[in-house]
Amino acid sequence: MKLEDKNYADLLSQVWTYEDGELIFDEGTTSGWVFVVAYGEVEIYQTVEEKKIILDYVHEGESLGELSFFDQHTRSAAARAVGKVGLMKFKDEVLMEEYENLPEYFKVLLEAMALRMRSLMRKVSLLASNPNILDLLNKESNTEK
Numbered sequence: 001m002k003l004e005d006k007n008y009a010d011l012l013s014q015v016w017t018y019e020d021g022e023l024i025f026d027e028g029t030t031s032g033w034v035f036v037v038a039y040g041e042v043e044i045y046q047t048v049e050e051k052k053i054i055l056d057y058v059h060e061g062e063s064l065g066e067l068s069f070f071d072q073h074t075r076s077a078a079a080r081a082v083g084k085v086g087l088m089k090f091k092d093e094v095l096m097e098e099y100e101n102l103p104e105y106f107k108v109l110l111e112a113m114a115l116r117m118r119s120l121m122r123k124v125s126l127l128a129s130n131p132n133i134l135d136l137l138n139k140e141s142n143t144e145k
Contacts, residue, residue, distance in 0.1 A: 076122070
């Protein structure tokens, strides 16, 4: 998605500013907000056994927070500003209206993809945080069933 595309202008709110190190949202919190980075960089991370595991960095024109919108679960990771960051929020009512107009089978596919992404992110965090990887991955896979 490119911010210059005027087709998105009506969907987005004004720019919200976050300072370096400021928490945008925390892992485990509830929110349906989906964001687009107007400027700056956002760090996406999970905490595993008190260790911060960086999963990704989101940059200008990219979105974040979409998993919680699609599957209606709590946030699977935290987001923190790296330097000064400007974010635009998708307007809930417009985004929900568009989502509700999707065919039911497409919603099911998006929700399944979001759940799979959560599972993969958790496994990556476990991989990065612990030397006993195989035991942890096998245990995590068994608890998801």
